[in-house]
């Protein structure tokens with residue numbers, strides 16, 4: 001098998017005719033094989049910029065998200081060759097794997113093997129710093145960064161780093177710390193998210209009814225409070241005891257019109273505390289240690305949480321953000337899932353590169369893109 005796989009990769013890199021590659025595959029050449037450098041047949045086809053071959057290999061079941069030793073997928077290779085057609089073929093394979101044609105209607109779907117793979121890949125705001133195929137295939141991240149139960153029973157520190165950046169810090173192991181929330185994201189929250197969610201909202205002058213899921217450093221909540229007219233109702237859902245204690249110290253419990261729901265969004269989403277409000281003008285969610293499956297479950301509830309078509313929904317779009325292809329696939333899959341519940345998304349690109357060099361310190365890097373893709377969803381008007 002290994003010899004066949006090696007021969008297949010070499011044959012593609014030598015740009016042999018398609019018919020020969022097809023014969024080797026038909027004779028059992030394994031598409032999952034990766035050579036010493038992690039190059040698979042699909043990587044090789046992307047290197048040679050052979051669109052027809054990329055399409056053929058994907059049809060035959062090549063693994064779209066296998067990463068080589070440099071942590072690049074075939075899609076990343078195509079991107080580096082500036083070959084849009086090949087990139088799109090790999091990306092679309094990813095989207096198909098994340099969006100089964102017939103979506104189960106229940107909240108906890110029986111996911112296909114491919115979907116599980118994708119969801120694992122996209123799981124958690126803070127994926128492991130290094131990725132390899134084995135990590136991509138790993139079923140779950142059981143550290144406090146990938147397991148809600150472990151996260152909620154771990155302790156958090158609120159610190160400032162040497163550059164004065166505020167960080168809500170979680171120790172995931174003796175060797176590693178990860179920022180649950182970091183001050184550099186202020187730019188995303190301020191100039192962009194709150195502006196796009198609220199600025200020209202038709203209820204802004206009356207005071208918006210806002211729901212925010214996940215307090216973290218309270219950055220976005222601070223911006224909601226700083227709107228020209230304060231929210232007429234500002235509900236914050238937060239489960240972590242250390243964050244709740246921090247909120248108490250900062251006086252959030254005493255702010256007018258602020259209502260803090262102590263617990264997880266899952267505890268409240270179908271309860272009177274939320275549904276009794278009669279709909280929010282703005283809903284935003286940014287949790288930690290949850291994966292795409294959890295976010296998708298939240299999506300399913302969003303239409304019940306909004307007042308109507310003028311309301312807006314936002315979420316922190318950070319899953320898959322250590323890799324350009326995965327980030328792209330994830331954005332498109334979430335757009336498709338939101339469309340399923342009647343929400344259309346508009347995306348704005350926000351450049352988050354400036355000052356990025358020192359932002360991570362010793363902590364795990366969870367966002368490696370220059371552009372943050374900011375989503376704002378609205379309920380589709382049915383005609």
Ligand SMILES: C[S@@+](CC[C@H](N)C(=O)[O-])C[C@H]1O[C@@H](n2cnc3c(N)ncnc32)[C@H](O)[C@@H]1O
Nearest residue numbers: 214215216217218219220240264265286287288
């Ligand atoms: C990334 S931080 C939020 C940062 C916040 N957007 C800000 O501007 O500072 C994530 C927060 O979500 C909270 N969280 C985690 N799981 C949650 C859940 N299931 N429901 C609600 N909040 C959750 C965490 O305790 C943490 O405070």
